[in-house]
Amino acid sequence: MSEHDISQAHAKLIRRITGTVRRIWIHIPLFILEFVVLMPFFWMITTSLKPLELMNVPPYLIPTHFYWQNYVISWSIAPFGRYYFNTLIVVLGIVTGQLFFSSLAGYAFARLRFPGKNIIFLILLSTLMIPMYVTVIPQYLIIKSFGLVNTYLGLILPFLVSAFGIFLFRQFYITFPKELEDKALIDGCSRMQIWRHVFLPLSKPAFAALGIFAFLFAWNSFLWPLIVTTDPDMWTVQLGLAMFSGRYGTEWTYLMAATTISVIPAIAVFIVLQKYYLKHLVLSARLG
Amino acid sequence: MKDETKTAIICIAPALVVIGIFTLLPIFYSFYLSLTDWDGFSPIKNFVGFSNYLELISSSDFWKSVGVTFYYAVGITIISVVAGLVLASVINRSGRLMSFHRVIFFIPVVTSFVAAGVVFRSLFSPAGFLSDTFRSIGLSPPNWLADPTLAMPALIIVGVWNRLGFNTVISLAALQSIPRGYYDKAKIDGAGNWSRFRFITVPLMKPIILLLLVMSMVDAFLIFDLAFAMTGGDPLGATRVVGLYLYRNAFHYYKMGLASAIAVIVIAIILTMSLIQMKLSKFGREA
Helix, strand or coil: CHHHHHHHHHHHHHHHHHHHHHHCCCCCHHHHHHHHHHHHHHHHHHCCCCCCCCCCCCCCCCCCCCCCCCHHHHCCCCCHHHHHHHHHHHHHHHHHHHHHHHHHHHHHHHHHHCCCHHHHHHHHHHHHHHCHHCCCCCCCHHHCCCCCCCCCHEEEEEHHCCHHHHHHHHHHHHHCCCCCHHHHHHHHCHHHHHHHHHHHHHCCCHHHHHHHHHHHHHHHHHHHHHHHHCCCHHHCCCHHHHHHHHHCCHHHHHHHHHHHHHHHHHHHHHHHHHHHHHHHHHHHHHHC | CCHHHHHHHHHHHHHHHHHHHHHHHHHHHHHHCCCCCCCCCCCCCEEEHHHHHHHHHHHHHHHHHHHHHHHHHHHHHHHHHHHHHHHHHCCCCCCHHHHHHHHHHHHHCCHHHHHHHHHHHHHCCCCCCHHHHHHHCCCCCCCHHHCCCCHHHHHHHHHHHHHHHHHHHHHHHHHHCCCCCHHHHHHHCCCCHHHHHHHHHHHHHHHHHHHHHHHHHCCCCCCCCCHHCCCCCCCCCCCCCCHHHHHHHHHCCCHHHHHHHHHHHHHHHHHHHHHHHHHHHHHHHCC
């Protein structure tokens, strides 16, 4: 091996090492920032496991005590079981409704010809610009006039359909090849049967995407349950948590135990389905 | 009627009915209510013209709530858009761990504002992590949420914490849509890191930056849950954002007319922001 070859091999090695170092280096500020971003969660979990009267100087973020009974106590102070049951029903109603009606309407906008299609679609899209809280007073008055205050239906009905979901399904169905329905039409299927037997079975990715958007929306929503329920038996998890926080404001250990349980479903669902969620986030942003 | 049209009507009818009743109708209904003095349940509903609007315009409480909401919204927008861009360009180079980082930074976005408000109220409380940290290095901690000048910055910290992941993921997607070839070519032409950023990244990212600015501003302007759960508008109205002001007037004082006038003003503010964005992005495309 000549001297030239050796120095060249040397340079290559150095370049590879610096490359690796740089690749690792870039993660270090990210890990530090991630620790800061996740810090409230560490604090929440640690506090939820502390004995009630403990002061912490210096503070710590990794649990050293494990007072699991805080969780039991927080559930006995407020009827969280009831809140979770209510939330489950509301979430199921909203998610099922949005999936079903979005798929149906998205199919019509993507594959059927009918008069006024474009203008109706534009009106639907423009409603996305109207934020919920500016329509909340009339919504409440309408629900009240239907006699639906303090009912599951009242909690679900205004969100049973989502313009975003319709748009998502339209974009999804519009990419399907035309031969798909031509063949079915020749076989004598009606347009409705085509939706049911051809499009619906192929909709899994769209269902997953809208499903997680709808789930997170329904799980985290707060203003509407706050307004439309006055009976504590109808409270959802978020509402129960806020009220618990208002009443037991500084009993942090119980409060953090209740909060920990309430964030787990949202974070778990997000992590499992994040691929679908993040893929459609840009779409949701462009619409919003 | 053609079968196809009939099927289409069946398919879109439920969606139109629900959106019509719960989104379209309320817009007009809001405007109508804003011209009355209705309390929401009595049979008497007087038409009062624009007096609700006049009452708001002359109310210092209303202006204060608009002011603190803008303070919050501008704070969130500037910090989270800039930080999101920087973070996205770092994550963009992180190779195989990219999706891991993306998911971690996104976790606060899917955490409810109520939960975030409760946890941060604890963090900022006199017995919380921040105060304990101050004490352990020998400083006396401020009482963040009881101090009218510190309460809003505290709220902004939580808002940024919540928003950062969203802006980062959108920025990252935009960065990745820039063809690598542009950078390679510029490199061959001798362009350095900075000029590649200045002359390739920034111009191509402009529409997305604009979109993020307006979206963050609008979303932040509509803050409600977080302020409700974390401060309840205290101290001394320092965090009483428009959402809380509207909610109190409508559902504590039963001034549905006045509260509807607030809603109409908020719609106007938000539509103005969106129009500015559309105008600017069209301008950007022509230029």
